[in-house]
Amino acid sequence: MTTAPLRLGISRCLLGEEVRFDGGHKRDNFLTEVFGRYVEWVPVCPEVEAGLGTPREAMRLVGDPRHPRLVTIKSGTDHTKAVERVTAHRIQELEELDLSGYVFKKDSPSCGMERVRIYNEHGMPGRNGVGLFARAFIEQFPLIPVEEEGRLCDPALRENFIERVFCYRRWRDLVQSGVTRQALVRFHTIHKYLLLAHHPQLYQVLGRLVGQVHQHRPKELAQRYGELFMKALAVKATVRKHVNVLQHILGYLKDRLRAQEKAELLGVIGDYHRGLTPLVVPLTLIKHYVRIIDVSYIHDQVYLNPHPKELMLRNHV
Numbered sequence: 262m263t264t265a266p267l268r269l270g271i272s273r274c275l276l277g278e279e280v281r282f283d284g285g286h287k288r289d290n291f292l293t294e295v296f297g298r299y300v301e302w303v304p305v306c307p308e309v310e311a312g313l314g315t316p317r318e319a320m321r322l323v324g325d326p327r328h329p330r331l332v333t334i335k336s337g338t339d340h341t342k343a344v345e346r347v348t349a350h351r352i353q354e355l356e357e358l359d360l361s362g363y364v365f366k367k368d369s370p371s372c373g374m375e376r377v378r379i380y381n382e383h384g385m386p387g388r389n390g391v392g393l394f395a396r397a398f399i400e401q402f403p404l405i406p407v408e409e410e411g412r413l414c415d416p417a418l419r420e421n422f423i424e425r426v427f428c429y430r431r432w433r434d435l436v437q438s439g440v441t442r443q444a445l446v447r448f449h450t451i452h453k454y455l456l457l458a459h460h461p462q463l464y465q466v467l468g469r470l471v472g473q474v475h476q477h478r479p480k481e482l483a484q485r486y487g488e489l490f491m492k493a494l495a496v497k498a499t500v501r502k503h504v505n506v507l508q509h510i511l512g513y514l515k516d517r518l519r520a521q522e523k524a525e526l527l528g529v530i531g532d533y534h535r536g537l538t539p540l541v542v543p544l545t546l547i548k549h550y551v552r553i554i555d556v557s558y559i560h561d562q563v564y565l566n567p568h569p570k571e572l573m574l575r576n577h578v
């Protein structure tokens with residue numbers, strides 16, 4: 262599916278390491294036991310790496326949401342500089358590792374990706390903070406897929422994140438092998454239905470961009486394409502958009518199917534549309550016919566197999 266190792270950053274406490282302020286951990290079973298089989302984790306704990314020790318006094322973000330400070334709750338000790346220093350150093354190291362994603366611990370003043378509590382001068386919390394390390398990481402690597410472990414409990418967000426991780430890895434493999442015009446056209450072709458399931462407008466924009474492939478330098482084209490590609494995939498696929506894609510695929514197959522087979526396929530797509538079955542049901546039948554009929558354009562679509570089937574991510578969306 263990909264060539265380079267699937268290497269992801271992760272908040273270290275999610276792997277079960279006892280690095281939290283209270284000496285505990287937040288081991289996440291899906292990440293360690295299930296997704297972990299496909300991933301080489303790169304654990305980071307900015308607070309421990311900043312020398313703050315375990316256990317340590319609990320901290321929170323205070324002040325300006327754009328430039329908050331990281332301050333201990335009881336003694337008011339300001340650890341902003343120590344964590345910022347280690348963050349800058351760590352981000353340089355992570356750049357070398359060519360990560361394909363990052364899973365952050367939610368609500369943490371260092372690692373939380375969004376909606377982290379941030380306190381104003383009156384001690385009142387707002388829910389608009391971003392952890393110091395998470396903010397720096399996202400600013401430095403805007404295309405790398407990121408998620409929080411809490412949000413990954415939502416099957417649609419989980420599927421979307423893991424799909425983006427594999428897509429990003431494929432994109433990086435292409436970039437590293439040197440993007441030629443021909444390779445970019447091929448890349449776009451096999452991702453068409455996936456893009457359509459996420460963002461029909463950007464699917465069109467990307468199609469036009471690839472159509473002008475001879476008017477651009479490959480490097481500039483690749484940069485623009487990569488940004489829009491990841492932006493499109495970051496928008497969640499919906500039942501309606503999946504139904505649209507399934508009908509497109511059916512359009513390719515229909516002349517080769519018997520009336521009864523077509524009716525059965527339409528029936529399972531309809532059941533999925535009405536919420537009676539998960540996405541895996543119409544897809545399994547479609548993949549069955551794609552194998553038999555062997556339409557190479559459909560057969561090669563990443564949409565049909567965006568991540569290992571053992572993860573069973575489409576059994577719940």
Ligand code: SF4
Nearest residue numbers: 273274306366369372
């Ligand atoms: S949330 Fe981040 S800083 Fe806190 S213990 Fe986990 S890895 Fe360390």
